[in-house]
Amino acid sequence: MTEEVFHLGHRQRLRERFLQGGENALAPYEIIEMLLFAVNSRKDMKPLAKCLLKEFGTVTNVLNADEEELLKIKGMERSTLATLKLVQAVGQRQHREIIMNQRVTQISTWRHVLNYCEVSMAHLKREQLRLFFLDKRYKLIAEEVQMLGTVDHSPVYIREIVNKAVNVGATGLILVHNHPTGDPTPSASDIEATRQIKDTAERMGITLHDHIIVGKGKHTSLKHQGLI
Numbered sequence: 001m002t003e004e005v006f007h008l009g010h011r012q013r014l015r016e017r018f019l020q021g022g023e024n025a026l027a028p029y030e031i032i033e034m035l036l037f038a039v040n041s042r043k044d045m046k047p048l049a050k051c052l053l054k055e056f057g058t059v060t061n062v063l064n065a066d067e068e069e070l071l072k073i074k075g076m077e078r079s080t081l082a083t084l085k086l087v088q089a090v091g092q093r094q095h096r097e098i099i100m101n102q103r104v105t106q107i108s109t110w111r112h113v114l115n116y117c118e119v120s121m122a123h124l125k126r127e128q129l130r131l132f133f134l135d136k137r138y139k140l141i142a143e144e145v146q147m148l149g150t151v152d153h154s155p156v157y158i159r160e161i162v163n164k165a166v167n168v169g170a171t172g173l174i175l176v177h178n179h180p181t182g183d184p185t186p187s188a189s190d191i192e193a194t195r196q197i198k199d200t201a202e203r204m205g206i207t208l209h210d211h212i213i214v215g216k217g218k219h220t221s222l223k224h225q226g227l228i
Contacts, residue, residue, distance in 0.1 A: 011037055029053045032062055035087055039080045048075040063088040064123035092120050096143070098202040104174070104209070105138045113140075113174075114212070114219060121214045133165055134172030134209065142168045158193075158200050165206050173201055186217035191227050193228040199228055 009077075014052055016036060020181045027035070033049035038214050041151075051073055056062045059107040062070075062083055070081055095116035113132070133142040144164060175194065191215065198208040210223040222228045 011080060011202065031059050032202050033046065033164045035083060035160040038079060039077075039083050046075070048080070051075065060064075062107075063091070066125060095119055100140050100143070102140060104134060104140060105227050114180070117176045117178075117212065117214050118217075118219065120175070122156050122182075122216050124178055125180050127177055127180060129177040130174065131161060131164065132176065133170035134169050134174070136171045139212070143168065156195050161197055162204055162206060168205060170206060172207045172209050173197075174209050176214060177211075178214040182216035184213040184218055184220040186211075186213055186220060186222055186225070186227065191222065194222055 008043065014026070014030060018034065023031060027051045029046070029052075033045050034051055035128070036045035036049060039045070040051045052062045052070075053059070055073060056065050067081060067085070070076055070084065071078075073162065099109060099112045099116055104110055104111070104113060117130065129146045131144045131146070132140055133144075135141050158178045161173075161175075175197065177190075190211070194208070198213075201208050211223055211228060213222070
């Protein structure tokens with residue numbers, strides 16, 4: 001049996017095992033290996049899959065890893081990187097499509113919002129602010145992402161956030177940002193900026209429903225903490 005025939009047989013057996021038993025039928029490195037099949041139809045991808053898992057620990061961490069860190073792994077090419085990042089993007093899009101046009105007053109929708117933010121933001125190395133805009137029926141109607149170093153509470157920046165809510169016809173606003181340290185404890189600056197945004201928004205007839213800070217595996221709601 002040639003090496004090529006062996007690899008083809010191995011891939012077919014892996015696919016069948018997955019189709020019959022789902023992800024639980026595969027070891028974590030085999031899940032990554034299957035993702036990499038599309039990159040090279042003949043090359044053995046098991047060594048790279050095991051190397052990625054050893055370096056980053058979990059399948060989720062592999063998908064969320066920084067692009068520069070992924071490219072440092074021996075055997076990693078840009079085509080392989082693109083495949084991993086595509087899978088990550090599909091997962092994020094799935095979560096986003098679930099929550100849009102849903103009422104955030106429903107517990108299930110709120111849980112999906114948190115899941116979406118954790119998937120999209122918890123592993124980022126820089127702070128990112130997401131704005132979720134709601135209509136008068138509490139439905140999510142739009143989302144905007146801004147890259148920041150910190151949450152800026154300058155008057156100009158606050159007006160910009162509120163003006164965007166006005167432009168999309170929102171009557172409600174949810175702020176979400178991440179702490180790259182992994183600790184979602186709000187800083188004094190986070191609290192002060194939130195209160196200023198809340199006051200400015202209210203003068204325009206817009207309600208700030210919450211400000212969520214996302215960490216690694218946990219989050220903090222400033223509303224539930226009684227800080228807004």
